[in-house]
Amino acid sequence: MITSAAFVAIMLVGVPIGLCLCLAGLVYIAASGNPVLFQSYPLQLFGGVDSYGLIAIPLFILIGEIMNGGGITRRIVDMAMAFVGSLKGGLAYVNILANMFISSILGSATAQVAIMAQIMVPEMEKKGYDKTFAAGLTAYGGMLGPIIPPSVMFVVYSVLAQVSVSDMLIAGIVPGVILTVMFCLVIALMGYIYNYPRADYQTPRQRVMTILRTSPTLLIPIVIVGTILGGLANATESAAVGAVAAALVGKYWTKEFEFSQLPQMMLRSAIYSAIVLFLVAAAAVFSWVLIFGKVPQETAGWIQSAAKDPISFMLICNVILLVIGTVIDGIPGLIMTVPILLPVATDVYHIDPRHFGVVVVINLVLGLLSPPVGLCFFVAAAVTGAKPGKMFMVTLPFFVISCVLLVLLSLFPSLSLILVK
Incomplete structure (x- = not known):
């Protein structure tokens, strides 16, 4: 109880969440009367980031930096325009499809919204x-970033x-594609009701030329995805290969990327990665404190009294x-x-942790598009x-359809596990 109160108080003061978690752990140790735990504290902090898989995070972020510097984003938008631009509400479809393609490179909702809002909103x-x-x-399109691989949140x-x-990265593919299709159905309905305009007409020849020009992106x-699915590389190795591919495409195809830009790109990637990895280290300490405090056991008892089966548990977790x-x-x-x-x-309801992870991530990302904070909306507004x-x-219909997807995933776990070996 003291630890929870300390955590809330520190957070309300405005201390960053990572420091809140670390300080709450120290408060718990002090309140427990067991000073020996102070010796384990740095080991838990270091152990949180002592994972090979975490190397994928700075590599995925670097891919996004290279993609932006290499002019790849603009070409992906052009490709989406060639596919669906002439339909009623064509630019709305382009917005969503371009976000789907770009999400397979960026993996960050806020970064994706910031980039795509500059490109798509003036055009629309x-x-x-x-x-x-x-x-x-555009903000809802950014929701695809943490779902379709690569995804920092999944890592x-x-x-x-x-x-x-x-x-985990593979588990996000099918839900991400389903969500994209659902968004397109909403656009089709709204386009019919509000008579959305069509984009400029392109002849079949123009479309083919655009697709050929942009397909190397x-x-x-x-x-990234092919090497993982084919068993040729794990997520970290595929991220490294993806960074090389992004640099080569930007340098020799779009010709907008220069190797002299790499030091600045790597510095920005390192700064953002350090923030994320510190949060992960703080999470290890926080988890350690929770286990000592028997919080998971107490939570299990409370939830079991309300949820009698895995489906009801998942629906409660969604809320x-x-x-x-x-x-x-x-x-x-x-x-x-x-x-x-x-x-x-996993222990009480025997839910696959990979399926549970997909549901957790989609819920938390949808929270970025919900009041009172709605961080993605604020990024788009800025x-x-x-x-x-x-x-x-x-954009309320998009919120509703996202909730529908969460219910479907809760009822049918195979939607997220179908591609997982």
């Missing part, structure tokens, strides 16, 4: 779309849950995680919830000038 506004809708749609979850990083996700995701960012949310809920899911509150209202 120029063609007659409401700026608020365009910005909100962090893999370390917390002690499951294969490769399995797909080499990056093909290399809990969505509420947590509305006020806490994705990775801190993982760190706070997985050590408590995962043992209950880039476009639209109002976050209005974004949520005009």
